[in-house]
Amino acid sequence: MGVPRNQFDYISPDVKSNDPKVVAEYFKANFKAFALTEEGYMDLAKQWVSQRWNRTGQVHCNRYSSVECKLLIMGDAAHATSPSIGMGMNTALRDAQKFVELLDKYDDDLDMVLPQYSTDRVPEGNALTDLALNLYCFDTKVGMRTMLGTVVRSGLHYLFPSIVDADPNTLVGRQEYTLSDIYDKATDQGALTKHRAINQRIRHDFFQRETGMVKEEKAGGSVLKYAFAVAPVATCAVAMFVNYQ
Numbered sequence: 001m002g003v004p005r006n007q008f009d010y011i012s013p014d015v016k017s018n019d020p021k022v023v024a025e026y027f028k029a030n031f032k033a034f035a036l037t038e039e040g041y042m043d044l045a046k047q048w049v050s051q052r053w054n055r056t057g058q059v060h061c062n063r064y065s066s067v068e069c070k071l072l073i074m075g076d077a078a079h080a081t082s083p084s085i086g087m088g089m090n091t092a093l094r095d096a097q098k099f100v101e102l103l104d105k106y107d108d109d110l111d112m113v114l115p116q117y118s119t120d121r122v123p124e125g126n127a128l129t130d131l132a133l134n135l136y137c138f139d140t141k142v143g144m145r146t147m148l149g150t151v152v153r154s155g156l157h158y159l160f161p162s163i164v165d166a167d168p169n170t171l172v173g174r175q176e177y178t179l180s181d182i183y184d185k186a187t188d189q190g191a192l193t194k195h196r197a198i199n200q201r202i203r204h205d206f207f208q209r210e211t212g213m214v215k216e217e218k219a220g221g222s223v224l225k226y227a228f229a230v231a232p233v234a235t236c237a238v239a240m241f242v243n244y245q
């Protein structure tokens with residue numbers, strides 16, 4: 001169960017309860033994938049309350065190797081991310097495979113292998129972290145619209161493959177597409193850019209509130225802000241009306 005931190009206050013208090021009975025009732029009512037037995041719900045709930053909520057961090061690097069230090073990084077050390085697209089381990093394994101291929105190609109010459117490894121894998125690792133974060137939108141309404149778009153696009157692609165491009169979501173995990181291919185497509189189709197802008201705004205709003213950089217909005221302030229926003233529009237409307245007369 002993944003919950004963006006900015007949504008944590010809005011999820012049901014039942015799921016945050018320390019009482020296994022409350023958690024078991026919550027899952028009985030809301031877990032729709034398949035039914036469990038009574039003991040199953042209770043077992044799940046006991047395990048649930050005995051664990052803390054984990055947080056997933058992200059790692060972004062613009063190089064994955066150093067010839068001077070004779071070292072390289074791969075897997076989560078290079079590109080840890082949320083498991084939203086389920087490609088972290090796949091990419092880690094691919095890093096290892098590509099490293100071995102380069103060792104073969106350059107006859108174990110690390111001065112050649114290490115820079116090439118970085119050149120080849122940095123786009124993949126950063127495509128992974130960015131897709132995992134921004135293929136989905138923190139704004140649930142926008143996310144729902146994107147999901148509908150995916151369904152429509154996939155249907156049209158099925159009917160007219162040469163006219164309508166596939167949806168990037170449907171390409172994740174397919175061998176013939178690298179993550180940077182998918183990133184490129186998602187950027188081209190606009191979803192990634194749109195979601196990134198919204199997600200960054202939501203993350204920043206949350207951060208500045210959580211750290212106390214901004215204070216809670218005061219009731220009077222918003223009326224004033226509204227007046228400032230409406231004033232130029234009203235002035236233009238009056239000017240146009242006067243000119244028309």
Ligand SMILES: Cc1cc2nc3c(=O)[nH]c(=O)nc-3n(C[C@H](O)[C@H](O)[C@H](O)COP(=O)(O)OP(=O)(O)OC[C@H]3O[C@@H](n4cnc5c(N)ncnc54)[C@H](O)[C@@H]3O)c2cc1C
Pocket residue numbers: 074075076077083085086087088089090091092
């Ligand atoms: C909930 C969840 C679901 C996921 N689902 C998927 C999925 O469906 N598909 C997918 O491809 N990926 C998935 N992933 C991602 C995947 O698990 C990781 O990308 C992958 O495990 C990374 O492997 P790694 O070897 O780079 O790092 P890790 O698996 O983190 O291995 C690092 C190891 O180093 C050890 N270590 C750390 N510090 C030290 C130290 N100082 N000395 C010695 N040892 C140390 C750690 O204990 C650990 O065993 C998921 C991740 C999570 C959290």
